[in-house]
Amino acid sequence: MLPVVLIHGIRLSATMWDPVASHLSHLGRPVTAADLPGHGTRAGEPFTMDAATSAVADAVDALGGRALVAGLSLGGYVGIAVAERFPERVAGLMAIGCTALGSAAGPHRFAASLAARKPSLANRISAYGLRRLLPGPAGEAMVAGGLFCEVMPQVVDAVAGHDQLAALAAYPGRVWLVNGTRDPFRVHERDFLRACRNGRLILVPRRGHLGVMAAPRPLARLVGDLCDQADRLPYAQADPRV
Template structure:
Protein backbone atom coordinates (compact mmCIF):
# COMPACT_ATOMS: atom_id res chain seq x y z
CA UNK A 1 0.00 0.00 0.00
CA UNK A 2 1.83 3.17 -1.13
CA UNK A 3 1.83 6.02 1.36
CA UNK A 4 -0.15 9.15 0.57
CA UNK A 5 2.54 11.22 2.21
CA UNK A 6 5.55 10.89 4.45
CA UNK A 7 5.49 13.12 7.52
CA UNK A 8 8.63 13.82 9.54
CA UNK A 9 7.97 13.93 13.27
CA UNK A 10 9.71 16.44 15.52
CA UNK A 11 12.34 13.86 16.52
CA UNK A 12 13.11 12.99 12.90
CA UNK A 13 11.10 9.76 12.63
CA UNK A 14 9.40 9.50 9.23
CA UNK A 15 5.72 8.49 9.41
CA UNK A 16 3.78 6.93 6.55
CA UNK A 17 0.21 8.18 6.12
CA UNK A 18 -2.01 6.22 3.74
CA UNK A 19 -5.13 7.47 1.99
CA UNK A 20 -7.78 4.76 2.20
CA UNK A 21 -10.32 6.94 0.44
CA UNK A 22 -10.21 10.61 -0.58
CA UNK A 23 -13.03 12.86 0.52
CA UNK A 24 -14.13 16.45 0.69
CA UNK A 25 -11.37 18.84 1.65
CA UNK A 26 -13.76 20.95 3.73
CA UNK A 27 -14.71 18.02 6.01
CA UNK A 28 -12.73 16.94 9.07
CA UNK A 29 -10.73 13.81 8.21
CA UNK A 30 -10.92 10.42 9.86
CA UNK A 31 -7.63 8.80 10.86
CA UNK A 32 -7.28 5.10 11.69
CA UNK A 33 -4.61 3.71 14.05
CA UNK A 34 -3.75 0.02 13.77
CA UNK A 35 -3.03 -2.76 16.25
CA UNK A 36 0.38 -3.90 17.47
CA UNK A 37 2.49 -5.41 14.67
CA UNK A 38 -0.18 -4.67 12.05
CA UNK A 39 -0.25 -1.70 9.67
CA UNK A 40 -2.67 0.60 7.85
CA UNK A 41 -4.11 -2.24 5.79
CA UNK A 42 -6.04 -3.69 8.70
CA UNK A 43 -8.57 -0.86 8.24
CA UNK A 44 -9.29 -1.16 4.51
CA UNK A 45 -12.39 -3.31 4.98
CA UNK A 46 -13.90 -0.85 7.46
CA UNK A 47 -13.05 2.12 5.22
CA UNK A 48 -14.74 0.43 2.26
CA UNK A 49 -17.96 0.16 4.27
CA UNK A 50 -18.09 3.70 5.66
CA UNK A 51 -20.57 5.77 3.66
CA UNK A 52 -19.24 9.20 4.60
CA UNK A 53 -17.70 12.14 2.73
CA UNK A 54 -14.75 12.65 5.09
CA UNK A 55 -11.26 11.81 3.80
CA UNK A 56 -10.15 8.48 5.28
CA UNK A 57 -6.51 8.06 6.28
CA UNK A 58 -4.60 5.33 8.09
CA UNK A 59 -1.29 5.94 9.82
CA UNK A 60 1.52 3.43 10.09
CA UNK A 61 2.57 4.09 13.68
CA UNK A 62 6.29 4.51 14.30
CA UNK A 63 8.03 1.17 14.41
CA UNK A 64 5.46 -0.30 12.00
CA UNK A 65 4.73 -0.65 8.30
CA UNK A 66 6.42 1.90 6.08
CA UNK A 67 7.16 4.29 8.96
CA UNK A 68 10.56 4.70 10.55
CA UNK A 69 11.72 2.28 13.22
CA UNK A 70 13.81 4.29 15.64
CA UNK A 71 15.34 2.93 18.81
CA UNK A 72 13.19 3.17 21.93
CA UNK A 73 11.89 3.80 24.35
CA UNK A 74 8.44 4.27 22.80
CA UNK A 75 5.62 5.96 24.71
CA UNK A 76 1.95 6.48 24.03
CA UNK A 77 2.54 10.23 24.45
CA UNK A 78 5.12 10.13 21.63
CA UNK A 79 2.73 8.18 19.40
CA UNK A 80 0.00 10.73 20.21
CA UNK A 81 2.35 13.58 19.32
CA UNK A 82 3.05 11.81 16.02
CA UNK A 83 -0.67 11.90 15.24
CA UNK A 84 -0.86 15.59 16.13
CA UNK A 85 1.97 16.30 13.69
CA UNK A 86 0.26 14.23 11.00
CA UNK A 87 -2.87 16.34 11.44
CA UNK A 88 -0.74 19.46 11.17
CA UNK A 89 0.62 18.16 7.86
CA UNK A 90 -2.96 17.75 6.62
CA UNK A 91 -3.91 21.25 7.76
CA UNK A 92 -6.54 19.67 10.02
CA UNK A 93 -7.33 21.29 13.35
CA UNK A 94 -9.35 18.21 14.36
CA UNK A 95 -10.01 14.68 13.20
CA UNK A 96 -12.24 11.73 13.89
CA UNK A 97 -9.85 9.27 15.55
CA UNK A 98 -10.34 5.51 15.34
CA UNK A 99 -7.97 2.96 16.89
CA UNK A 100 -7.85 -0.79 17.47
CA UNK A 101 -5.87 -2.57 20.21
CA UNK A 102 -2.53 -0.70 20.43
CA UNK A 103 -4.04 1.94 18.15
CA UNK A 104 -6.98 2.27 20.53
CA UNK A 105 -4.68 2.88 23.48
CA UNK A 106 -2.83 5.49 21.41
CA UNK A 107 -6.17 7.06 20.46
CA UNK A 108 -7.04 7.31 24.15
CA UNK A 109 -3.68 8.96 24.82
CA UNK A 110 -4.31 11.41 21.99
CA UNK A 111 -7.79 12.23 23.30
CA UNK A 112 -6.37 12.86 26.76
CA UNK A 113 -3.45 14.98 25.59
CA UNK A 114 -5.15 16.81 22.70
CA UNK A 115 -8.89 16.74 23.48
CA UNK A 116 -9.53 19.87 21.45
CA UNK A 117 -8.28 18.08 18.32
CA UNK A 118 -10.71 15.15 18.52
CA UNK A 119 -13.96 15.50 16.56
CA UNK A 120 -15.04 12.03 17.66
CA UNK A 121 -13.36 9.01 19.22
CA UNK A 122 -13.87 5.35 18.35
CA UNK A 123 -11.76 2.78 20.20
CA UNK A 124 -11.98 -0.91 19.39
CA UNK A 125 -10.73 -3.94 21.34
CA UNK A 126 -8.39 -1.94 23.55
CA UNK A 127 -7.64 -0.83 27.07
CA UNK A 128 -6.48 2.26 28.92
CA UNK A 129 -4.31 0.10 31.21
CA UNK A 130 -3.31 -3.56 31.12
CA UNK A 131 -2.93 -3.96 34.88
CA UNK A 132 -0.31 -4.14 37.61
CA UNK A 133 1.44 -7.13 36.08
CA UNK A 134 1.54 -5.64 32.57
CA UNK A 135 5.20 -4.49 32.51
CA UNK A 136 6.45 -7.98 33.28
CA UNK A 137 3.99 -9.75 30.98
CA UNK A 138 4.76 -7.51 28.02
CA UNK A 139 8.51 -7.71 28.68
CA UNK A 140 8.17 -11.47 28.56
CA UNK A 141 6.55 -11.25 25.14
CA UNK A 142 9.26 -8.86 23.94
CA UNK A 143 12.01 -11.16 25.17
CA UNK A 144 10.49 -14.19 23.48
CA UNK A 145 10.35 -12.32 20.17
CA UNK A 146 13.96 -11.19 20.55
CA UNK A 147 15.16 -14.62 21.59
CA UNK A 148 13.09 -16.95 19.39
CA UNK A 149 11.86 -14.69 16.58
CA UNK A 150 8.43 -13.35 15.73
CA UNK A 151 7.34 -16.66 14.21
CA UNK A 152 7.43 -18.21 17.68
CA UNK A 153 4.49 -15.98 18.69
CA UNK A 154 2.16 -16.88 15.82
CA UNK A 155 0.18 -19.67 17.54
CA UNK A 156 -0.41 -17.44 20.57
CA UNK A 157 -1.37 -14.43 18.43
CA UNK A 158 -3.56 -16.13 15.83
CA UNK A 159 -5.77 -17.71 18.46
CA UNK A 160 -6.40 -14.32 20.04
CA UNK A 161 -7.03 -12.41 16.82
CA UNK A 162 -10.01 -14.24 15.31
CA UNK A 163 -12.83 -16.55 16.35
CA UNK A 164 -12.16 -20.19 15.40
CA UNK A 165 -15.00 -20.33 12.88
CA UNK A 166 -13.81 -17.23 11.06
CA UNK A 167 -10.20 -18.38 10.92
CA UNK A 168 -11.34 -21.66 9.36
CA UNK A 169 -13.73 -20.02 6.89
CA UNK A 170 -11.43 -17.14 5.89
CA UNK A 171 -7.88 -18.51 5.93
CA UNK A 172 -6.70 -15.77 3.58
CA UNK A 173 -7.46 -13.10 6.21
CA UNK A 174 -5.52 -14.99 8.85
CA UNK A 175 -2.66 -15.59 6.41
CA UNK A 176 -2.55 -11.88 5.55
CA UNK A 177 -2.37 -10.90 9.22
CA UNK A 178 0.40 -13.43 9.83
CA UNK A 179 2.34 -12.10 6.84
CA UNK A 180 2.18 -8.54 8.15
CA UNK A 181 3.13 -9.69 11.65
CA UNK A 182 6.22 -11.53 10.44
CA UNK A 183 7.47 -8.52 8.45
CA UNK A 184 7.88 -6.46 11.61
CA UNK A 185 11.25 -5.30 12.85
CA UNK A 186 11.73 -7.36 16.00
CA UNK A 187 13.40 -4.56 17.97
CA UNK A 188 10.58 -2.13 17.16
CA UNK A 189 8.10 -4.84 18.12
CA UNK A 190 9.82 -5.30 21.46
CA UNK A 191 9.79 -1.56 22.14
CA UNK A 192 6.09 -1.40 21.26
CA UNK A 193 5.41 -4.24 23.69
CA UNK A 194 7.24 -2.36 26.44
CA UNK A 195 5.22 0.76 25.65
CA UNK A 196 1.96 -1.14 26.13
CA UNK A 197 3.23 -2.63 29.37
CA UNK A 198 3.84 0.88 30.73
CA UNK A 199 0.74 2.52 29.24
CA UNK A 200 -1.75 4.05 31.65
CA UNK A 201 -4.26 6.46 30.12
CA UNK A 202 -6.86 6.15 32.89
CA UNK A 203 -6.51 9.57 34.44
CA UNK A 204 -6.16 11.81 31.40
CA UNK A 205 -8.85 10.36 29.13
CA UNK A 206 -11.58 12.09 31.11
CA UNK A 207 -10.30 15.37 29.63
CA UNK A 208 -12.08 14.38 26.44
CA UNK A 209 -15.83 14.91 26.79
CA UNK A 210 -16.96 14.67 23.16
CA UNK A 211 -18.76 11.88 21.31
CA UNK A 212 -17.12 8.48 21.67
CA UNK A 213 -17.81 4.80 21.25
CA UNK A 214 -16.04 1.83 22.81
CA UNK A 215 -16.33 -1.35 20.73
CA UNK A 216 -15.26 -4.79 21.93
CA UNK A 217 -15.62 -8.36 20.76
CA UNK A 218 -17.70 -10.41 23.18
CA UNK A 219 -15.05 -13.15 23.23
CA UNK A 220 -12.01 -10.86 23.24
CA UNK A 221 -9.76 -12.18 25.99
CA UNK A 222 -6.77 -10.01 25.02
CA UNK A 223 -8.64 -6.86 26.09
CA UNK A 224 -11.83 -8.23 27.67
CA UNK A 225 -15.13 -6.48 28.24
CA UNK A 226 -14.16 -5.27 31.73
CA UNK A 227 -11.43 -3.13 30.19
CA UNK A 228 -13.92 -1.49 27.82
CA UNK A 229 -16.31 -0.92 30.71
CA UNK A 230 -13.53 0.84 32.60
CA UNK A 231 -12.91 3.13 29.62
CA UNK A 232 -16.65 3.81 29.47
CA UNK A 233 -16.64 4.96 33.07
CA UNK A 234 -13.92 7.49 32.31
CA UNK A 235 -15.26 8.94 29.04
CA UNK A 236 -18.33 11.08 29.79
CA UNK A 237 -19.59 11.03 26.19
CA UNK A 238 -19.04 7.35 25.42
CA UNK A 239 -21.32 4.52 24.34
CA UNK A 240 -20.48 0.82 24.54
CA UNK A 241 -20.98 -1.73 21.74
CA UNK A 242 -20.32 -5.42 22.40
CA UNK A 243 -20.04 -7.52 19.22
CA UNK A 244 -21.18 -11.06 19.90
CA UNK A 245 -19.03 -13.99 18.86
CA UNK A 246 -15.93 -11.95 18.00
CA UNK A 247 -12.44 -11.86 19.46
CA UNK A 248 -9.69 -9.24 19.25
CA UNK A 249 -9.47 -8.12 15.62
CA UNK A 250 -13.10 -7.19 15.06
CA UNK A 251 -12.23 -4.65 12.28
CA UNK A 252 -10.81 -7.48 10.18
CA UNK A 253 -13.33 -10.19 11.11
CA UNK A 254 -16.48 -8.05 10.92
CA UNK A 255 -15.63 -4.76 9.15
CA UNK A 256 -19.27 -3.99 8.39
CA UNK A 257 -20.32 -4.29 12.02
CA UNK A 258 -17.44 -2.08 13.15
CA UNK A 259 -18.17 0.46 10.40
CA UNK A 260 -21.78 0.76 11.60
CA UNK A 261 -20.62 1.54 15.14
CA UNK A 262 -18.17 4.15 13.91
CA UNK A 263 -20.89 5.68 11.76
CA UNK A 264 -23.14 6.02 14.80
CA UNK A 265 -20.62 8.19 16.63
CA UNK A 266 -19.90 10.23 13.49
CA UNK A 267 -23.62 10.96 13.18
CA UNK A 268 -23.70 12.00 16.81
CA UNK A 269 -20.69 14.27 16.30
CA UNK A 270 -22.32 15.87 13.26
CA UNK A 271 -25.53 16.49 15.19
CA UNK A 272 -23.65 18.15 18.04
CA UNK A 273 -21.68 20.38 15.65
CA UNK A 274 -24.92 21.67 14.14
CA UNK A 275 -26.47 22.65 17.47
Protein backbone atom coordinates in the same frame (compact mmCIF):
# COMPACT_ATOMS: atom_id res chain seq x y z
CA MET B 1 -18.07 14.78 6.48
CA LEU B 2 -15.98 14.32 9.58
CA PRO B 3 -12.71 12.55 8.65
CA VAL B 4 -11.45 9.36 10.30
CA VAL B 5 -7.92 8.48 11.40
CA LEU B 6 -7.36 4.76 11.99
CA ILE B 7 -4.61 3.36 14.23
CA HIS B 8 -3.24 -0.18 13.96
CA GLY B 9 -2.38 -2.79 16.55
CA ILE B 10 0.95 -3.97 17.94
CA ARG B 11 3.52 -5.32 15.42
CA LEU B 12 1.12 -4.55 12.53
CA SER B 13 0.85 -1.52 10.25
CA ALA B 14 -1.66 0.85 8.69
CA THR B 15 -2.54 -1.74 6.02
CA MET B 16 -4.56 -3.72 8.58
CA TRP B 17 -7.29 -1.12 8.09
CA ASP B 18 -7.36 -1.29 4.26
CA PRO B 19 -10.67 -3.22 3.96
CA VAL B 20 -12.44 -0.89 6.42
CA ALA B 21 -10.89 2.23 4.88
CA SER B 22 -12.02 1.10 1.44
CA HIS B 23 -15.64 0.87 2.58
CA LEU B 24 -15.43 4.25 4.29
CA SER B 25 -14.01 5.81 1.13
CA HIS B 26 -16.85 4.36 -0.93
CA LEU B 27 -19.22 6.09 1.46
CA GLY B 28 -17.45 9.38 0.75
CA ARG B 29 -15.79 9.54 4.17
CA PRO B 30 -12.26 11.09 4.25
CA VAL B 31 -10.04 8.50 5.92
CA THR B 32 -6.41 7.71 6.54
CA ALA B 33 -4.53 5.11 8.55
CA ALA B 34 -1.33 6.11 10.35
CA ASP B 35 1.81 4.02 10.86
CA LEU B 36 3.11 4.26 14.41
CA PRO B 37 6.84 4.47 15.23
CA GLY B 38 8.55 1.11 14.85
CA HIS B 39 5.85 -0.16 12.48
CA GLY B 40 5.19 -0.13 8.73
CA THR B 41 6.83 2.80 6.96
CA ARG B 42 8.32 3.90 10.30
CA ALA B 43 10.08 0.61 11.07
CA GLY B 44 13.23 1.08 13.10
CA GLU B 45 12.01 4.22 14.89
CA PRO B 46 11.83 3.95 18.68
CA PHE B 47 8.31 3.60 20.02
CA THR B 48 7.27 6.03 22.75
CA MET B 49 3.79 7.23 23.59
CA ASP B 50 4.76 10.83 22.80
CA ALA B 51 6.09 9.85 19.37
CA ALA B 52 3.01 7.72 18.68
CA THR B 53 0.54 10.45 19.63
CA SER B 54 2.45 12.99 17.54
CA ALA B 55 2.23 10.66 14.53
CA VAL B 56 -1.54 10.44 14.92
CA ALA B 57 -1.88 14.19 15.43
CA ASP B 58 0.05 14.72 12.18
CA ALA B 59 -2.40 12.41 10.39
CA VAL B 60 -5.35 14.35 11.82
CA ASP B 61 -3.78 17.62 10.68
CA ALA B 62 -3.37 16.23 7.17
CA LEU B 63 -7.15 15.72 7.06
CA GLY B 64 -8.00 19.21 8.24
CA GLY B 65 -7.16 19.28 11.94
CA ARG B 66 -10.17 17.48 13.47
CA ALA B 67 -11.23 13.85 13.11
CA LEU B 68 -12.74 10.80 14.71
CA VAL B 69 -9.80 8.74 15.98
CA ALA B 70 -10.37 4.97 15.92
CA GLY B 71 -7.85 2.37 17.02
CA LEU B 72 -7.68 -1.34 17.73
CA SER B 73 -5.67 -2.80 20.64
CA LEU B 74 -2.43 -0.77 20.71
CA GLY B 75 -4.19 1.66 18.38
CA GLY B 76 -6.93 2.14 20.94
CA TYR B 77 -4.47 2.82 23.75
CA VAL B 78 -2.66 5.33 21.55
CA GLY B 79 -6.01 6.88 20.61
CA ILE B 80 -6.78 7.41 24.31
CA ALA B 81 -3.42 9.13 24.73
CA VAL B 82 -4.06 11.31 21.66
CA ALA B 83 -7.43 12.39 23.07
CA GLU B 84 -5.71 13.38 26.31
CA ARG B 85 -2.84 15.26 24.66
CA PHE B 86 -4.66 16.79 21.69
CA PRO B 87 -8.35 17.01 22.67
CA GLU B 88 -9.05 19.79 20.17
CA ARG B 89 -8.04 17.47 17.32
CA VAL B 90 -10.17 14.52 18.46
CA ALA B 91 -13.84 14.99 17.59
CA GLY B 92 -14.59 11.58 19.05
CA LEU B 93 -12.70 8.45 20.10
CA MET B 94 -13.47 4.87 19.13
CA ALA B 95 -11.26 2.61 21.25
CA ILE B 96 -11.50 -1.06 20.24
CA GLY B 97 -10.18 -4.01 22.25
CA CYS B 98 -8.16 -1.92 24.70
CA THR B 99 -9.82 -2.02 28.12
CA ALA B 100 -7.18 -3.88 30.13
CA LEU B 101 -5.11 -1.89 32.62
CA GLY B 102 -1.34 -1.88 32.88
CA SER B 103 -1.55 -4.13 35.92
CA ALA B 104 -2.34 -6.95 33.45
CA ALA B 105 0.81 -6.34 31.39
CA GLY B 106 3.02 -9.05 32.91
CA PRO B 107 2.19 -11.90 30.50
CA HIS B 108 2.26 -9.52 27.53
CA ARG B 109 5.69 -8.21 28.54
CA PHE B 110 7.01 -11.79 28.70
CA ALA B 111 5.51 -12.69 25.29
CA ALA B 112 6.88 -9.47 23.78
CA SER B 113 10.35 -10.23 25.10
CA LEU B 114 10.29 -13.70 23.56
CA ALA B 115 9.08 -12.35 20.21
CA ALA B 116 11.77 -9.68 20.11
CA ARG B 117 14.57 -12.20 20.64
CA LYS B 118 13.86 -13.87 17.29
CA PRO B 119 11.71 -11.36 15.41
CA SER B 120 11.95 -13.05 12.00
CA LEU B 121 10.58 -16.29 13.42
CA ALA B 122 7.97 -14.44 15.48
CA ASN B 123 6.88 -12.48 12.41
CA ARG B 124 6.41 -15.69 10.40
CA ILE B 125 4.42 -17.30 13.19
CA SER B 126 2.30 -14.15 13.54
CA ALA B 127 1.61 -14.02 9.81
CA TYR B 128 0.50 -17.65 9.81
CA GLY B 129 -1.74 -17.12 12.83
CA LEU B 130 -3.31 -13.93 11.48
CA ARG B 131 -4.17 -15.57 8.16
CA ARG B 132 -5.73 -18.52 9.95
CA LEU B 133 -7.68 -16.31 12.35
CA LEU B 134 -8.92 -13.95 9.62
CA PRO B 135 -9.08 -15.81 6.31
CA GLY B 136 -9.36 -13.72 3.15
CA PRO B 137 -8.87 -9.97 2.69
CA ALA B 138 -8.96 -9.09 6.39
CA GLY B 139 -6.07 -11.44 7.21
CA GLU B 140 -4.07 -10.43 4.16
CA ALA B 141 -4.47 -6.77 5.11
CA MET B 142 -3.05 -7.57 8.54
CA VAL B 143 0.25 -8.78 7.08
CA ALA B 144 0.47 -6.71 3.87
CA GLY B 145 2.55 -3.94 5.42
CA GLY B 146 4.91 -6.31 7.21
CA LEU B 147 5.17 -7.44 10.84
CA PHE B 148 7.44 -5.87 13.43
CA CYS B 149 7.78 -8.05 16.51
CA GLU B 150 11.12 -6.45 17.38
CA VAL B 151 9.34 -3.34 18.68
CA MET B 152 6.93 -5.18 20.95
CA PRO B 153 8.82 -4.72 24.28
CA GLN B 154 8.97 -0.95 23.75
CA VAL B 155 5.24 -0.90 22.99
CA VAL B 156 4.25 -2.93 26.06
CA ASP B 157 6.36 -0.72 28.33
CA ALA B 158 4.89 2.46 26.84
CA VAL B 159 1.29 1.27 27.19
CA ALA B 160 1.83 -0.05 30.71
CA GLY B 161 3.41 3.25 31.71
CA HIS B 162 0.48 5.37 30.55
CA ASP B 163 -2.49 6.05 32.83
CA GLN B 164 -5.41 5.33 30.49
CA LEU B 165 -8.08 6.03 33.09
CA ALA B 166 -6.69 9.48 33.86
CA ALA B 167 -6.42 10.15 30.14
CA LEU B 168 -10.06 9.26 29.57
CA ALA B 169 -11.13 11.37 32.52
CA ALA B 170 -9.28 14.34 31.04
CA TYR B 171 -10.92 14.11 27.60
CA PRO B 172 -14.25 15.97 27.35
CA GLY B 173 -15.45 14.46 24.08
CA ARG B 174 -17.41 11.40 23.01
CA VAL B 175 -15.81 8.00 23.66
CA TRP B 176 -17.02 4.65 22.36
CA LEU B 177 -15.37 1.59 23.91
CA VAL B 178 -15.89 -1.32 21.52
CA ASN B 179 -15.15 -4.91 22.56
CA GLY B 180 -15.85 -8.33 21.15
CA THR B 181 -17.70 -10.36 23.75
CA ARG B 182 -14.92 -12.98 23.63
CA ASP B 183 -12.05 -10.49 23.94
CA PRO B 184 -9.86 -11.04 27.03
CA PHE B 185 -8.97 -7.34 26.88
CA ARG B 186 -12.50 -6.63 28.21
CA VAL B 187 -11.29 -7.37 31.71
CA HIS B 188 -11.44 -3.76 32.97
CA GLU B 189 -14.03 -2.35 30.56
CA ARG B 190 -16.29 -1.08 33.35
CA ASP B 191 -13.41 0.85 34.93
CA PHE B 192 -12.67 2.43 31.55
CA LEU B 193 -16.31 3.29 31.03
CA ARG B 194 -16.60 4.91 34.45
CA ALA B 195 -13.51 7.00 33.71
CA CYS B 196 -15.08 8.52 30.59
CA ARG B 197 -16.87 11.83 30.95
CA ASN B 198 -19.06 10.93 27.99
CA GLY B 199 -18.64 7.24 27.22
CA ARG B 200 -20.56 4.31 25.85
CA LEU B 201 -19.70 0.61 25.74
CA ILE B 202 -20.50 -1.31 22.54
CA LEU B 203 -20.20 -5.12 22.54
CA VAL B 204 -19.81 -7.12 19.35
CA PRO B 205 -21.33 -10.61 19.82
CA ARG B 206 -19.18 -13.71 19.40
CA ARG B 207 -16.03 -11.83 18.40
CA GLY B 208 -12.58 -12.04 19.96
CA HIS B 209 -9.76 -9.53 20.13
CA LEU B 210 -9.07 -9.31 16.40
CA GLY B 211 -12.35 -10.89 15.31
CA VAL B 212 -14.03 -7.49 15.08
CA MET B 213 -11.95 -6.98 11.91
CA ALA B 214 -13.43 -10.05 10.22
CA ALA B 215 -16.44 -8.12 8.85
CA PRO B 216 -15.06 -4.85 7.41
CA ARG B 217 -18.32 -3.56 5.97
CA PRO B 218 -20.33 -3.57 9.26
CA LEU B 219 -17.33 -2.14 11.08
CA ALA B 220 -17.06 0.66 8.52
CA ARG B 221 -20.76 1.40 8.93
CA LEU B 222 -20.30 1.60 12.69
CA VAL B 223 -17.33 3.96 12.28
CA GLY B 224 -19.40 6.14 9.95
CA ASP B 225 -22.34 6.21 12.35
CA LEU B 226 -20.09 7.25 15.23
CA CYS B 227 -18.57 9.96 13.04
CA ASP B 228 -22.04 11.36 12.43
CA GLN B 229 -22.75 11.38 16.17
CA ALA B 230 -19.40 12.96 17.02
CA ASP B 231 -19.89 15.67 14.41
CA ARG B 232 -23.19 16.92 15.85
CA LEU B 233 -21.55 19.15 18.45
CA PRO B 234 -18.06 20.51 19.15
CA TYR B 235 -16.21 18.26 21.57
CA ALA B 236 -16.50 20.68 24.47
CA GLN B 237 -20.30 20.75 24.13
CA ALA B 238 -20.91 17.04 23.63
CA ASP B 239 -24.10 15.88 25.31
CA PRO B 240 -23.83 12.46 27.01
CA ARG B 241 -27.58 11.89 26.52
CA VAL B 242 -27.29 11.77 22.71
